[in-house]
Amino acid sequence: MKDTGAAHDLADRLLPQDPKFATKQCHAGQEPEQWSSWSVVTPICLTTTFKQDGPAQLHPMPSAKEGFEYSRAGNPTRSCLENCLASLEQGKYGFTFASGLAATVSCCHLLKAGDHLVAMDDMYGGTFRYYTKILSNLGVEIDLIDARNLDNVKNAIKPNTKMVWIETPTNPTLKVIDIRGVCNIAHAEKHKEQDILVVIDNTFQSSYFQKPLLLGADIVLHSVTKYLNGHTDVCMGALITSRDDLNERLYFLQKSLGTIPSPFDCYLVLRSLKTLSLRMEEHQKNGFAVARFLENHSCVEKVVYPGLPSHPHHDIAVSQGSGFSGMVSFYVKGGLKQSERFLKQLKLVLLAESLGGCDSLAELPCIMTHSAVAPEHRQVIGITDTLIRLSIGLENQQDIIHDLDQALNYAVNECTEDETSVTAAADIKAAQKASSNSCTQSSCCTRSNAAAHSNGVSS
Numbered sequence: 001m002k003d004t005g006a007a008h009d010l011a012d013r014l015l016p017q018d019p020k021f022a023t024k025q026c027h028a029g030q031e032p033e034q035w036s037s038w039s040v041v042t043p044i045c046l047t048t049t050f051k052q053d054g055p056a057q058l059h060p061m062p063s064a065k066e067g068f069e070y071s072r073a074g075n076p077t078r079s080c081l082e083n084c085l086a087s088l089e090q091g092k093y094g095f096t097f098a099s100g101l102a103a104t105v106s107c108c109h110l111l112k113a114g115d116h117l118v119a120m121d122d123m124y125g126g127t128f129r130y131y132t133k134i135l136s137n138l139g140v141e142i143d144l145i146d147a148r149n150l151d152n153v154k155n156a157i158k159p160n161t162k163m164v165w166i167e168t169p170t171n172p173t174l175k176v177i178d179i180r181g182v183c184n185i186a187h188a189e190k191h192k193e194q195d196i197l198v199v200i201d202n203t204f205q206s207s208y209f210q211k212p213l214l215l216g217a218d219i220v221l222h223s224v225t226k227y228l229n230g231h232t233d234v235c236m237g238a239l240i241t242s243r244d245d246l247n248e249r250l251y252f253l254q255k256s257l258g259t260i261p262s263p264f265d266c267y268l269v270l271r272s273l274k275t276l277s278l279r280m281e282e283h284q285k286n287g288f289a290v291a292r293f294l295e296n297h298s299c300v301e302k303v304v305y306p307g308l309p310s311h312p313h314h315d316i317a318v319s320q321g322s323g324f325s326g327m328v329s330f331y332v333k334g335g336l337k338q339s340e341r342f343l344k345q346l347k348l349v350l351l352a353e354s355l356g357g358c359d360s361l362a363e364l365p366c367i368m369t370h371s372a373v374a375p376e377h378r379q380v381i382g383i384t385d386t387l388i389r390l391s392i393g394l395e396n397q398q399d400i401i402h403d404l405d406q407a408l409n410y411a412v413n414e415c416t417e418d419e420t421s422v423t424a425a426a427d428i429k430a431a432q433k434a435s436s437n438s439c440t441q442s443s444c445c446t447r448s449n450a451a452a453h454s455n456g457v458s459s
Contacts, residue, residue, distance in 0.1 A: 029083030100223025103237025113139025183216030226356030283326030355391035
């Protein structure tokens with residue numbers, strides 16, 4: 001953030017950052033003493049099975065006192081990563097999965113037929129597709145609501161409600177939901193016997209800027225693919241909790257469903273986590289710069305960035321986080337044509353799905369990440385033909401802004417000029433054709449009149 005009075009005021013209002021976060025990202029779960037070699041870098045344990053001390057007698061290890069028997073059920077490299085992720089969220093237990101959606105599916109196996117799930121109506125397109133096309137067909141009742149209004153959450157709770165699922169900020173419209181408020185409703189005394197689980201998808205903020213467990217959530221979900229890995233080279237998901245009972249249930253599901261990541265991918269994420277705090281600070285700095293630039297651009301209709309005071313729920317975002325990521329959404333002036341021209345004209349910023357990596361990315365949610373959402377529902381939640389989602393990366397700030405500027409001017413201003421030229425050319429062509437037709441008709445009339453006169457026929 002810029003060193004201005006406004007920036008200092010914002011910093012004063014944000015939640016304090018975990019002072020030990022940087023140390024945790026480098027060392028939590030990665031103690032060299034757990035390896036016979038005292039390796040500083042966590043080894044990649046590619047083995048699928050482990051020698052036992054005796055029948056059903058597993059050899060204990062520092063990272064798993066109960067030992068390991070089969071890599072689907074547990075792996076040393078994976079355990080190191082899971083312990084690190086739990087530490088960063090200030091939780092007790094971590095679980096990793098083959099993708100963010102694998103984590104979602106595994107988490108939703110906590111539900112059974114007849115249970116009721118309440119979810120935000122604006123969410124990642126893959127989650128929306130899973131809920132509406134798969135989970136709903138398995139006997140789970142699902143209600144999608146606008147959870148920004150806590151009365152909607154309160155009114156959606158039923159006797160069979162077992163889970164409330166929230167993204168905040170949401171993907172891709174960056175709406176902000178009051179995590180504390182949702183948790184207070186779900187965990188109210190009158191719902192105590194229901195044991196309603198609150199699951200928060202924390203992908204857009206990362207563990208660095210937001211810690212939902214400390215705000216009352218039961219489970220935190222991450223698409224590790226995004227900011228946590230941050231190098232666009234791993235697909236992975238994670239679930240973190242502090243509840244002992246959920247630890248047992250989630251471990252059973254992870255082992256039984258087999259939705260696990262590879263040891264090599266776990267190693268890559270452990271490598272990436274060592275720079276998470278540094279990367280997130282840069283994402284925030286660049287994100288703020290881009291958001292402010294776009295907010296003052298003549299080709300932009302509206303900017304959505306929770307860090308800006310113009311965001312309708314800026315105060316809530318400030319109250320439940322310690323900063324903001326590089327996710328910026330905006331509405332370009334015009335229509336689908338202008339959106340497509342803008343994205344095709346980008347030179348540095350890449351037209352691609354996904355987010356949270358070192359490279360800046362741009363996409364058109366209505367026909368890319370959220371094409372599975374019904375058009376009428378897209379309109380309701382604000383995913384129009386002109387909504388652009390940006391994942392601002394780690395490049396030079398001015399280089400990013402220059403690229404966005406030239407693409408916007410080309411898409412909107414030059415497009416308008418081109419259309420004016422085309423219209424003018426069409427008008428000239430039509431006028432010339434009309435003039436030509438008029439001349440032809442005049443000649444015909446002259447010839448006809450002459451013939452009529454010579455034949456004595458009155459015109």
